[in-house]
Amino acid sequence: MQEVKSIRDADVAGKRVLVAVDFNVPLDMTRGEPQIVDDTRIRAALPTLQLLRGRGAKVVVMTHLGRPEGKEVEALRVAPLAKKLAELMGEPVTVAPQMSDFMMLENLRFDPREELGDPELAQELATFGDMYVNEAFSNSHRNHASIVGVVGLLPSFAGVRLMEEIDKLGEALTPPLGAVALIGGSKFETKQPLIEKLMPHYAKILLGGALANDVIKARGLPVGASLVSSTPASVVVASDERLAVATDAVMEKVESKDARTGLVVDVRQDERIVDVGPVTAEAWATIVAEAPFVLWNGPLGVYEEGYTDASDIVARALANSSAKAVVGGGDTEAALSKTAFNRERVYLSTGGGAMLQFLTDGTLPGIEALKQPKQT
Numbered sequence: 001m002q003e004v005k006s007i008r009d010a011d012v013a014g015k016r017v018l019v020a021v022d023f024n025v026p027l028d029m030t031r032g033e034p035q036i037v038d039d040t041r042i043r044a045a046l047p048t049l050q051l052l053r054g055r056g057a058k059v060v061v062m063t064h065l066g067r068p069e070g071k072e073v074e075a076l077r078v079a080p081l082a083k084k085l086a087e088l089m090g091e092p093v094t095v096a097p098q099m100s101d102f103m104m105l106e107n108l109r110f111d112p113r114e115e116l117g118d119p120e121l122a123q124e125l126a127t128f129g130d131m132y133v134n135e136a137f138s139n140s141h142r143n144h145a146s147i148v149g150v151v152g153l154l155p156s157f158a159g160v161r162l163m164e165e166i167d168k169l170g171e172a173l174t175p176p177l178g179a180v181a182l183i184g185g186s187k188f189e190t191k192q193p194l195i196e197k198l199m200p201h202y203a204k205i206l207l208g209g210a211l212a213n214d215v216i217k218a219r220g221l222p223v224g225a226s227l228v229s230s231t232p233a234s235v236v237v238a239s240d241e242r243l244a245v246a247t248d249a250v251m252e253k254v255e256s257k258d259a260r261t262g263l264v265v266d267v268r269q270d271e272r273i274v275d276v277g278p279v280t281a282e283a284w285a286t287i288v289a290e291a292p293f294v295l296w297n298g299p300l301g302v303y304e305e306g307y308t309d310a311s312d313i314v315a316r317a318l319a320n321s322s323a324k325a326v327v328g329g330g331d332t333e334a335a336l337s338k339t340a341f342n343r344e345r346v347y348l349s350t351g352g353g354a355m356l357q358f359l360t361d362g363t364l365p366g367i368e369a370l371k372q373p374k375q376t
Contacts, residue, residue: 004166007159008160010157012057014057015129016129017057017129018132018150019048020063020132020146022064022138022139023061023063023081024065036084048160049061053102058101058102059101059102060128060129061103061104062105063105065081065109067109068107069112070110081104082094089102118149119149122145125146131157132151132154133159134157134369135159138354140351141354141366142366148366152372157370158367158370161350162367171326172293173197173359175202182207182295183195183296184311184329185210185329186209186227188215193360194360203291205244206284207243208311209298213227213228216264218235222265224273225271247277247280248262248279251267254270259274261277274305274307276310281310284314285316289318293323293325296314296327296329297352297356299329303334314335316339326347327348327349328348328352328356329352
């Protein structure tokens with residue numbers, strides 16, 4: 001089977017290039033026209049778009065925005081995205097059906113066929129281009145029409161950032177001796193294959209979030225009213241000494257929301273664990289600071305509810321260390337973005353779920369599709 005081809009190596013002059021991107025950015029809906037809160041995902045695609053335009057290609061961008069559930073939603077139209085992209089690129093970007101040399105299709109999720117991977121929609125999308133580029137790593141774990149369906153219909157290539165993601169995440173699968181991984185989130189049963197894959201390659205795997213609760217419970221310790229998976233964690237995996245969970249934690253009363261810090265062995269029935277405790281956080285910060293390589297996906301506490309201390313402590317340690325790192329997940333990146341970290345040393349993946357699936361499987365459906373020859 002052929003390898004993924006980079007758009008850097010393609011002759012694009014005078015060609016119409018259909019580019020799949022992930023511009024699913026957060027929007028502020030409180031001030032009339034939707035305002036983009038964070039344009040990071042748009043900026044991530046700029047190297048590919050600048051390369052294409054600089055080499056004389058006509059560009060057609062396609063993305064989804066929000067969850068319109070197959071219906072047209074006025075507040076989720078792509079016009080604000082096209083406006084921001086035009087500002088960043090320094091040239092006009094029109095929205096279909098207005099045609100131009102640089103245009104954007106309307107929100108793909110307005111059409112229910114997109115998420116179904118409908119071949120008819122893929123055929124319709126393919127009519128917009130002579131070539132196809134996947135620059136949507138964070139969507140490449142999905143079998144959508146724009147990610148997998150179009151690929152067999154046009155000569156297809158990986159974007160600059162997609163190739164970078166493959167290379168950097170590949171490094172995380174073969175890290176140097178003494179590497180450390182931090183994994184947060186929930187549903188241990190969905191993360192167990194990844195944890196088992198990482199175990200032989202990482203000296204320590206530090207677990208935060210509800211994942212840690214599952215391991216704590218499997219080790220016979222109380223978790224009170226903490227969030228745990230419906231499927232118990234494997235005792236064999238949970239007992240592995242390479243897996244580390246907090247020895248102290250921040251615990252919140254379910255009813256009153258009063259929080260306290262204490263030992264994990266002392267979680268009460270009416271409390272839930274909401275963050276790694278300060279003693280453990282400092283100990284993990286030291287481990288991270290001394291590691292040659294760090295893989296981090298998912299916050300250590302309930303970040304969206306303001307329990308950010310442990311994640312922030314570890315993020316500062318990583319930023320101040322000399323470790324190479326690969327980091328993914330919105331809240332994890334939020335913690336790191338509070339620091340002045342070296343982006344050449346610490347790589348921020350654009351994918352959360354896609355990053356985890358790539359690390360587990362070593363590939364993604366969207367990447368595998370690029371390896372298939374074009375249909376004739």
